Amino acid sequence: MPNFLFRRAKVAVRTLALRAATFRAAAAAVVLLSLSLTACGGNASGTSDSDKPVVLTTFTVLADVARNVAGDKLTVESITKAGAEIHGYEPTPGDIRKASKADLILDNGLNLEAWFGQFVEGLDVPHVVVSDGVEAMSISEDSYQGKPNPHAWMSPVNVQIYVDNMVKAFSGLDPENAAVFKANGDAYKAKLQGVQDEMKASLAGLPESQRALVTCEGAFSYLARDAGLKEVYIWAVNAEQQATPQQITRAIEYVKAKQVPAVFCESTVSDAPMQQVVGATGAKFGGTLYVDSLSEADGPVPTYLDLIRHDAELITKALAGTSTATPGAKS
Ligand SMILES: [Zn+2]
Numbered sequence: 001m002p003n004f005l006f007r008r009a010k011v012a013v014r015t016l017a018l019r020a021a022t023f024r025a026a027a028a029a030v031v032l033l034s035l036s037l038t039a040c041g042g043n044a045s046g047t048s049d050s051d052k053p054v055v056l057t058t059f060t061v062l063a064d065v066a067r068n069v070a071g072d073k074l075t076v077e078s079i080t081k082a083g084a085e086i087h088g089y090e091p092t093p094g095d096i097r098k099a100s101k102a103d104l105i106l107d108n109g110l111n112l113e114a115w116f117g118q119f120v121e122g123l124d125v126p127h128v129v130v131s132d133g134v135e136a137m138s139i140s141e142d143s144y145q146g147k148p149n150p151h152a153w154m155s156p157v158n159v160q161i162y163v164d165n166m167v168k169a170f171s172g173l174d175p176e177n178a179a180v181f182k183a184n185g186d187a188y189k190a191k192l193q194g195v196q197d198e199m200k201a202s203l204a205g206l207p208e209s210q211r212a213l214v215t216c217e218g219a220f221s222y223l224a225r226d227a228g229l230k231e232v233y234i235w236a237v238n239a240e241q242q243a244t245p246q247q248i249t250r251a252i253e254y255v256k257a258k259q260v261p262a263v264f265c266e267s268t269v270s271d272a273p274m275q276q277v278v279g280a281t282g283a284k285f286g287g288t289l290y291v292d293s294l295s296e297a298d299g300p301v302p303t304y305l306d307l308i309r310h311d312a313e314l315i316t317k318a319l320a321g322t323s324t325a326t327p328g329a330k331s
Helices: 013-040 060-070 093-101 116-120 156-173 175-204 221-227 245-258 272-281 304-320
Strands: 054-057 075-078 104-107 127-129 212-217 230-235 262-266 284-289
Touching: 054 060, 054 093, 060 075, 060 104, 060 156, 060 175, 060 304, 093 116, 104 156, 127 156, 156 175, 175 221, 175 304, 212 245, 212 272, 212 304, 221 230, 221 304, 230 245, 230 272, 245 272, 262 272, 262 304, 272 284, 284 304
Parallel strands: 054 075, 054 104, 104 127, 212 230, 212 262, 262 284
Antiparallel strands: none
8 A cells, every 4th residue: 555655754653554454444344345235236326315316525625515516416425524634534444335335426636635546446436536627836845845735725716617527527427407517506606706806805905014824734825825925834734744843943933034923723733833833933823724624514614615704804803913812922
């Protein structure tokens, strides 16, 4: 399993052993499953309580976008749950069982789901990369230098391309409802454009000296580009979220030099490294941003449109100094 063994040396050997065990178990489950399907001559499509085709996405953001396109014509589910880390996720035997019953699998691509190739290997289910056609930005730091930044959905304009890819894929899956998917997709694309315009207008009000977005993961490149912000981060991709002292020092030096008023971290990782930056600089902790996962339905970002609105508002308030999230340590 070479895809797993490329993990950095700082990842404990124990973790690798656990991952190997997970995959051995998962592979065994697939064998058992295909045996049982053969034995009962089972139909691999649909769920027990619905005849609708099943679309399985890798994470919650894609599931929400896909539901907006699918309407009530398809059943859309996410492999990872709300709040889960996506980059280094370890699929369970249950995930593989679910995937083998799906009619279509959607992944983000751009190396977001490091585990995906191994996950779909051996499954007889079509999959579509929804970021196809997006102009990828490159990562400029650390060992990921030159690789595509996977977080293309942080630009709602890019998500319009995701929607086009979904309309095409769903129409292939369920041709009778092609017109419905097209109409749903067009309506949702208008909402995406609306939230993009809102986000840009909200962040456009920040003065030049406060236009720096300092986060844990380098996940905001597309949003920062669209909004005209300088992006600074501790680590490039969450697959290696144990920040090195050098990475923390780099962020501290930037925050001090530019007198950045507030810094942020994301919902799916520990904010401890960023709290170190806060402690060393006097910048405020601006709050929790959402990027790699939606929240639960009763949380702050149950939908993708909520995610963009929430992040834009939090960033604007904290950098403009009007946030009440954390008492200011800065004099
Ligand atoms: Zn990420």
